[in-house]
Amino acid sequence: MEFKELPPVKEQIMKCVRCGKCRSVCPVFAEIRNETAAPRGHVFMVQMLRDGIVEPDEAVAERLTSCLLCENCSVNCPSGIDIHELNAAARSYIYEKNPSLAKELVFDSLWTRPGLLRTSTKFLWGAQKTGLQSLARAIGLTKILPGDLPRAERMLTDVPVRSGRSMISEVNRARGERKYRVGYFLGCATDMFYPSVARATVDILTWHGCEVIVPKDIKCCGQPHIANGKMETARSLAAHNVKIFNAYDLDYIVTDCASCSAALSHKNMEFLLGGLNIEDQAKTFSEKVLDLTLFLTEVLDIEVPNPEMARKVKVTWHDPCHLANAQGVKQAPRELLKRIPGVEFIEMANANSCCGGSGTYCLTHHDLSMKILDKKMDRAMETGANKLVTCCPSCMMQLKFGARRHHWNAEVVHIVDLLSPFYKVLPKKAASQ
Ligand code: SF4
Ligand code: SF4
Known part of the structure; x- marks a missing residue:
């Protein structure tokens, strides 16, 4: 199928009324202040790609991949354009014209094989313990991977020995x-x-x-x-x-x-x-x-058991973009936090602004990612919370790094981490047959 025939491109691209609403909510545009980095600029770029005005080359790819795919533009677009889907479709089209061995190794050979992925993680853990990671860095092994990985590599800490x-x-x-x-x-x-x-x-x-x-x-x-x-x-x-x-x-x-x-x-x-x-x-x-x-x-409408286990804790919540924007789920985690005994919930300003992690974005666009992260950390620290809670592993890694970067002694945890102590101490109910 030709790029211009792809459903999201064909149906959505003409709906843009050029109002600029998407631009006002884009965390990347807020940093770069350049129209080519704005969501609307991406829509135009996809349009030019479709019409053959620009080539699907590395330069176009670089512009489109500056986007976090946080979907903040899409949920705020009055024309209902799924801007992030247009962007993703364009990335795919560009990749097909410019395949890369490094990406094939990472995304096809490794990231499609859970066993191999787990083994590599164990190796990474071993490397951290034995100093092999430093050796790999010294011989330039880390440089074969894309983006700012050599610098971003310092974010990869605390890899557990055992997998889930x-x-x-x-x-x-x-x-x-x-x-x-x-x-x-x-x-x-x-x-x-x-x-x-x-x-x-x-x-x-x-x-x-x-x-x-x-x-x-x-x-x-x-x-x-x-x-x-x-x-x-x-x-x-x-x-x-x-x-x-x-x-x-x-x-x-x-x-x-x-x-x-x-x-x-x-x-x-x-x-x-x-x-x-x-x-x-x-x-x-x-x-x-x-x-x-x-x-x-x-x-399940759960009531958290064993409330006498409660310890007073001030928490604030970070909305993962994939939860708040992609699925519109904002109330459920707040409701869950309020049901946890001992929790004092403090809302941070702009809780649904992106943390800049976005999966591999913090590796491929490290400097930009850090600027967006710094804004998020300022808002989180303003709350005076002891724990910064979220429910996305990618956000957790980014926010943990943010806490270290800002010398903030609050703990970054998954919402399940707050719940689990109430379940560990209970006498086991009999398992059903
Ligand atoms: S918000 Fe939607 S309609 Fe407005 S400029 Fe952005 S993409 Fe176009
Ligand atoms: S998905 Fe996020 S980063 Fe990308 S253009 Fe939209 S608002 Fe900006």
């Missing part, structure tokens, strides 16, 4: 009477960098009467591939995951990663798989998908 997968069974019985059979989408970043979040998510769900299925062959949700122009790979990953989960008889599919829930959402499934043979299966799948915060508050 190694701590969780495929089938986890409900405690007490079974209410629901739930599929848990264990995302790559949670699996590799925050295994305790994965373990705690399963414990919380089983405690509240869910049988939790964690299919063995889950692959990446495809979000990093979309951002890096690897649309075909993202499609095949999405199709794979749809088939894997549809093989179980599930009531819901939940995930504790905002980027994963956005990737698995109905809207994104339509973007990736609409019009293909698997479209109906993808719809069956995505209709069951819910972010964990929504599932705990709106479906």
